[in-house]
Amino acid sequence: MTKGKVDALLGIVFGDEGKGKVVDFFTPRYDAVARYAGGPNAGHTILFEGKKFVLRSIPSGIFCENTQNFIGNGCVIAPDLFMKEARELEAAGYDPAKRIHISMRAHLILPTHRVLDLAYEAAKGKNKVGTTGKGIGPTYSDKAARIGLRVGDILENFTEKYAALKARHEQILRDLNYTNYDLAETEREWFEGVEYMKRCHLCNTETELNRLLAEGKNILAEGAQGSLLDIDHGTYPFVSSSSTTIGGVCTGLGVAPRDIGRVFGIFKAYSTRVGAGPFPVELFDTVGDEIRRIGHEYGAVTGRNRRCGWLDLVALNYAITINGVSDLVLMKNDVLDTFDTIKVCTAYTKDGVTTTDMPYDTAGWQPIYEELPGWKTPLTDIRQEEYFPERFKNYINYIETHTNTPIHIVSVGPDREATILR
Ligand code: GDP
Ligand code: IMO
Ligand code: MG
Secondary structure, eight states, X not given: OOOOOEXXXXXXXXXXXXXXXXXXXXXXXXXXXXXXXXXXXXXXXEEETTEEEEESXXXXXXXXXXXXXXXXXXXXXXXXXXXXXXXXXXXXXXXXGGGEEEETTSEEOOHHHHHHHHHHHHHXXXXXXXXXXXXXHHXXXXXXXXXXXXXXXXXXXXXXXXXXXXXXXXXXXXXXXXXXXXXXXXXXXXXXHHHHHTTSEEEOHHHHHHHHHHTXXXXXXXXXXXXXXXXXXXXXXXXXSXXXXXXXXXXXXXXXXXXXXXXXXXXXXXXXXXXXXXXXTBOOSHHHHHHHHHHTOBOTTTOOBOEEEOEEHHHHHHHHHHHTOOEEEEEOGGGGTTOSEEEEEEEEEETTEEESSOOSOOTTOEEEEEEEEOOOSOOTTOOSGGGSOHHHHHHHXXXXXXXXXXXXXXXXXXXXXXXXXX
């Protein structure tokens, strides 16, 4: 029997590229969908048959009857938020607990991790990262410091282990003079969530996933965040705390590099970023406001305004290289339907130096743009490539030429149906 493959779908910019939509669209082709990094800082939106869901920790393969869903060891999980999310799906007629396998090695986000997240941000003042406040940084810090609690811990002597880590966090919070918080209600829900999680299949997900591969089954690894938010390769320190890039698929799921198949790199026809940090293509004018308004660029988790700008080929090519992207997935093209001119950043310049390589620190670099004519035609109802306006076809070709990578999917609306395979 031929061994199965792990394909990956990764956000290759600053997140919110439309990963949820495309994972949901791809799911019928796969036997399993697996999240390998991040936690409830993610917000993955899925729309079909007039229904809308925003998934945070639960993989976007959950709506397909025959697909198994995995939360891998590279993820962090908040039991209370997980339970809330699962109950929303139950209310809509799904039974998520039945089809979710959670790694016993995934780390738990404690209520005090979330307080620490807020406390560290407050202490940073104007240098704050603009985190989602979900406790991501403190949880991954405890993991690296080898003091974290894992899902497997909930099965034995858990209250003692919980109390010890909580006490440690409370000491740090006292040291930071951050004592104005009340955890009673949150803790009640959190422990209810711990019990709820036990209804899922808690296991060594790496064993299960490798068994599926040996049986010739195929797996889709669902990215969270984006390559420029990767702890190593992103715009540090304005990043998240996990490995969002391709290496994270291997470490976060326990699958071998030789089992990786296609790598889908997903991005929008323009750029956005939520939170602080350098963003060379950011627009501060009415064009940026228009992109935000038309594209509904407000955070799915925190409701914050997303910062908007034109497409950035420097960032894109960097992410394609470090991830080994085999196929591109181009999203939200309809958002640019009404613009006369579309700009694309082809290089950065600073102090008389021009580069197409990603600088160590992108702060202070200015974008150099090329201009393309807008297509000025509504794309949302088009379902076949041959009906695309010529100028939109030119935009697609332009990106393929300048990235040397084929665009496999073009999305023209939020609905599952508004997806064109090429
Ligand atoms: P994710 O985090 O990568 O899954 O992306 P988000 O769900 O945070 O953000 C993507 C947003 O764009 C969601 O509101 C989607 O419903 C929406 N969306 C996805 N694809 C398209 C598209 O092609 N056109 C438009 N207009 N919206 C889209
Ligand atoms: P999805 O999966 C966009 C950003 C935050 C902040 C930084 C660190 O929906 O694409 P964290 O809470 O992770 O410590 O925040 O990362 N961020 C995201 N931005 N989409 C996301 O997820 C994000 N997850 C985190 O805004 O700047
Ligand atoms: Mg999102």
